[in-house]
Amino acid sequence: MFDKLRQKLSKTRELFSKIEQLFQSSRPQEEILDQLFELLVLADVGVATTEKIINGIKEKSKKSGSTDLKALLKQELISLLSQQSATVNETWPAVWMLVGVNGGGKTTSAAKLAYKYQSEGKKVMLAAADTFRAAAQEQLFLWGKKLNLPVIQGQAGADPASVVFDAVKSFKARNYDLLLVDTAGRLHTYANLMAELEKIKKVISRELPGAPQEIILVLDSTIGQNSIVQAREFNRFSGITGVFLTKLDGTAKGGSVLAVVEELKLPIKFMGVGETEKDLMEFSPESFVEALLS
């Protein structure tokens, strides 16, 4: 697993290898930290988060007297990424919503989660609540066919909340374990979209008390700092429990993971590292940092 993570993060690792080289130089610590600042910003960690990391290293170094900058950086990154618990709420039966802008990887991520839990013996069902885009429904339907699991769909243009209502009814009647609800990523305005998502959430909790157990924001890591802007919009919608960070395989912007956790105060729960249903990895701060700096 660890080797796979290292390999999938290879583009981001290229940037972090410059940090390793930097630590081997014999220049004064102050200069090295200035250079580290630049490299972290280049890796899309974001200025505010980078400042916090550098200050943390300085403080820890002063307190402990340690000059092992690599070890101090690792500690700092792990503690930053561990601010929120990445534990997934696996109480069954569960309804999870996936939210996020179109193109970020929502549908693919729903398929990955479906495959993961299906492989663990759970009965999984999908609901296509993006009734505004025929292509989105079609795509989820094809995933359902490939993974051999039911997909509840509505007519084009149908009220998404009514599709979800039908889906939860069927989910309960058939005694399934996990219902994954793929939602729309765009409406005329963000306010409309947020209202739509609230409505869906209300229907879910009315039909199944305690649900949705997870509301997962799907974010595209290749857009780096822009993912923070997007996430801020979605954070206006209440109850997001964590992030599924996608496309980490093709990007050097993996540093945005740190900005997501620090600036949005949301835990990363899953990582997308490819286009197939198998390309999902659970997030662990220790292995992520170890994979970048080892």
Ligand code: GDP
């Ligand atoms: P949606 O509009 O949010 O539902 O996004 P899709 O699930 O349709 O994904 C958009 C594109 O991103 C598709 O071409 C996916 O194959 C691709 N994609 C999704 N997740 C990943 C990932 O983790 N890695 C890579 N390389 N591509 C991904």
